[in-house]
Amino acid sequence: MIEVRGLSKSYAGPGAPLMVLRDLSFSLGEGEFLSLMGSSGAGKSTLLNVLGCLDTATQGSYCLAGTEVSGLSPRELAQVRNRDIGFVFQSSHFVDYLDLADNVALPGTYGDSDNGAADRERAVGLLDSVGLGERQDHRPSMLSGGERQRAAIARALFNNPGLLLADEPTGNLDEDNVHNVLAIFRRLNREGLAILMVTHDPQVAAQAGRQARLDDGVLIDA
Amino acid sequence: MPDAMIKRLQADLLNATRLWRTFRSQALLSALGVVVGVAGLVILIAVGGGAKRELEAALGSLGAGAVLIRSDADATGTRPVEQRFVDRALTLLGPQIEASARVQSTTVHATTAQGETGDFRRLATEGSYREIFRLRLYAGRFITAHDIREAQRVCVLTWEAARRLFPNGQVLGQQLRIDGDWHTVVGWLQPSGSQLPELNALNLADINLRIYTPLQVRTVVTRTPLDEVVLKFRSEARMSSAIELLQRMLAHNEESAELIIPIELLRQQQATQSMFQLFLLAVAGLMLVVGGVGIMNTMILNVVSRRPEIGLRIAVGATQRDIVQQFVCEALVLAAAAGAAGILVGYVVVALIGWGTDWSMAFDASAAVLGFTVAVTVGGVFGGYPALLAASVSPIESLRRAA
Ligand SMILES: Nc1ncnc2c1ncn2[C@@H]1O[C@H](COP(=O)(O)OP(=O)(O)OP(=O)(O)O)[C@@H](O)[C@H]1O
Ligand SMILES: [Mg+2]
Numbered sequence: 001m002i003e004v005r006g007l008s009k010s011y012a013g014p015g016a017p018l019m020v021l022r023d024l025s026f027s028l029g030e031g032e033f034l035s036l037m038g039s040s041g042a043g044k045s046t047l048l049n050v051l052g053c054l055d056t057a058t059q060g061s062y063c064l065a066g067t068e069v070s071g072l073s074p075r076e077l078a079q080v081r082n083r084d085i086g087f088v089f090q091s092s093h094f095v096d097y098l099d100l101a102d103n104v105a106l107p108g109t110y111g112d113s114d115n116g117a118a119d120r121e122r123a124v125g126l127l128d129s130v131g132l133g134e135r136q137d138h139r140p141s142m143l144s145g146g147e148r149q150r151a152a153i154a155r156a157l158f159n160n161p162g163l164l165l166a167d168e169p170t171g172n173l174d175e176d177n178v179h180n181v182l183a184i185f186r187r188l189n190r191e192g193l194a195i196l197m198v199t200h201d202p203q204v205a206a207q208a209g210r211q212a213r214l215d216d217g218v219l220i221d222a
Numbered sequence: 223m224p225d226a227m228i229k230r231l232q233a234d235l236l237n238a239t240r241l242w243r244t245f246r247s248q249a250l251l252s253a254l255g256v257v258v259g260v261a262g263l264v265i266l267i268a269v270g271g272g273a274k275r276e277l278e279a280a281l282g283s284l285g286a287g288a289v290l291i292r293s294d295a296d297a298t299g300t301r302p303v304e305q306r307f308v309d310r311a312l313t314l315l316g317p318q319i320e321a322s323a324r325v326q327s328t329t330v331h332a333t334t335a336q337g338e339t340g341d342f343r344r345l346a347t348e349g350s351y352r353e354i355f356r357l358r359l360y361a362g363r364f365i366t367a368h369d370i371r372e373a374q375r376v377c378v379l380t381w382e383a384a385r386r387l388f389p390n391g392q393v394l395g396q397q398l399r400i401d402g403d404w405h406t407v408v409g410w411l412q413p414s415g416s417q418l419p420e421l422n423a424l425n426l427a428d429i430n431l432r433i434y435t436p437l438q439v440r441t442v443v444t445r446t447p448l449d450e451v452v453l454k455f456r457s458e459a460r461m462s463s464a465i466e467l468l469q470r471m472l473a474h475n476e477e478s479a480e481l482i483i484p485i486e487l488l489r490q491q492q493a494t495q496s497m498f499q500l501f502l503l504a505v506a507g508l509m510l511v512v513g514g515v516g517i518m519n520t521m522i523l524n525v526v527s528r529r530p531e532i533g534l535r536i537a538v539g540a541t542q543r544d545i546v547q548q549f550v551c552e553a554l555v556l557a558a559a560a561g562a563a564g565i566l567v568g569y570v571v572v573a574l575i576g577w578g579t580d581w582s583m584a585f586d587a588s589a590a591v592l593g594f595t596v597a598v599t600v601g602g603v604f605g606g607y608p609a610l611l612a613a614s615v616s617p618i619e620s621l622r623r624a625a
Contacts, residue, residue: 054537054617075541082539089621093530097244098237109233110539112226116233155538 553605
């Protein structure tokens with residue numbers, strides 16, 4: 001699914017450039033569930049942004065599902081984000097003037113699907129699968145933190161991506177909700193979805209099939 | 223247009239309506255300027271169009287190539303125009319003149335056999351008067367040369383005068399006593415349009431309450447003087463030299479008569495009116511600019527407060543172009559709604575003006591089309607910059623934990 005070779009990312013600063021990712025190489029197979037730990041500032045979010053095509057690497061190659069991403073145009077990158085990748089962030093944002101189902105269907109707006117009603121139906125189905133079917137008409141701001149994360153997962157799955165990138169998805173949640181989210185992740189992973197999940201919690205990390213650490217800009221399997 | 227584009231546009235329009243429905247009061251306040259501006263534009267067009275139409279109707283019957291020689295009513299002891307003078311003028315200008323009509327005008331008291339009574343303007347004139355002013359007969363006939371020659375006691379009534387004097391509708395053949403003499407009603411004119419106060423100088427203001435009788439050619443001793451002579455020129459182009467000649471003749475003869483040139487009145491009237499319209503247009507334009515800035519201000523605030531939304535949209539596959547299009551659409555929808563509201567407000571005000579005053583209003587669909595177009599243009603122009611601002615939002619920064 002993911003094939004990274006010699007990836008570097010640095011930020012230009014007032015002084016010397018800040019090297020965040022240093023000659024990083026790793027791969028993630030189809031349907032693999034990898035959890036990534038690492039101290040704060042290690043570059044985990046930076047890596048996820050690059051893998052998610054929101055940011056570009058300074059150096060190195062990144063192959064996503066057989067496509068070299070570094071050569072793609074902004075338009076093609078947007079298409080990759082839309083079709084091949086699902087995002088879940090620590091605190092998920094929603095469009096508050098749209099109801100929950102329309103929020104979940106948001107990736108459909110930028111995709112190829114052309115039927116608003118069918119999009120909404122699919123969104124409601126996804127909400128059902130994360131236990132939020134009843135809340136389709138609600139404003140996102142009405143939801144609790146745990147519900148928001150589940151809704152965010154439903155949204156990430158809308159275009160049926162092969163890869164889910166989750167940046168501390170359980171960071172703001174209590175124990176029960178952490179459990180709920182992880183249960184959903186494991187189910188999705190069993191269904192064939194590749195997941196890369198950043199977390200600070202060793203117990204959460206332990207739920208993944210494969211665990212790794214990012215230290216000093218280098219990724220090491222634990 | 224490809225299907226994908228239509229689909230995106232539909233999605234953006236739907237999105238914009240949902241946005242503004244959620245932020246109703248914000249939308250209302252920021253669009254107020256455009257509402258007022260468009261309403262002003264619609265009112266301006268309706269009022270201007272109405273006045274123009276009325277003026278054209280008033281002068282249209284007379285035509286541009288007409289000149290009135292009128293005895294100076296301001297002078298003490300009005301000195302009428304001598305017929306000799308008119309004869310000389312007609313001889314001099316002969317080939318250029320298409321038609322002329324002499325008029326003696328007085329205010330008279332009229333009474334019917336049934337006892338109906340009233341004060342009217344009596345115009346003793348000749349048949350050509352009807353052609354020059356394009357008066358249309360409802361029934362009967364107008365004054366003829368025979369009437370004048372034989373000094374017939376006949377009269378022709380305007381629509382309104384006949385309605386007042388003969389409310390039962392029996393008009394033709396009835397007897398009417400005008401200043402002591404009985405006349406037979408031989409003609410009844412069709413109603414004519416209303417008149418503008420500006421046209422009082424043309425003596426058209428009382429056009430609705432008139433009685434026409436045959437021109438009095440001579441009294442026992444001298445030829446009866448005239449109060450007014452209407453000359454209609456064949457061509458408007460060569461009028462100015464003829465007018466100069468007439469003016470010289472009037473000065474030379476020390477006639478206390480004035481020349482009234484309707485086309486000049488029209489020009490003056492239009493000049494003042496277009497000044498007024500220009501002023502209103504400037505005010506409406508200013509309002510629209512202020513309205514546009516209001517929309518821009520709201521959109522910029524929107525972009526700032528909706529950065530996480532923008533980041534999210536980019537993360538799920540929006541391109542910068544998609545973001546620009548979305549925010550332009552939002553501004554356009556807001557401006558279009560404001561335009562529609564402005565048109566509505568404008569028409570309501572126009573209706574109220576028309577109801578409260580006797581101004582003629584032109585309910586013109588082109589005003590609505592123009593108002594809407596202007597509103598949407600304002601939305602596009604002032605929504606462009608905020609949209610570009612929105613597209614420059616960095617998804618990474620806007621999606622950070624702290625955001
Ligand atoms: N746009 C930027 N410009 C400069 N430095 C940046 C920028 N973005 C991130 N950094 C720096 O890069 C480093 C890595 O940041 P990143 O957010 O990837 O860390 P992280 O591993 O996700 O940390 P945490 O666990 O706290 O979320 C940090 O030192 C951060 O200050
Ligand atoms: Mg981070």
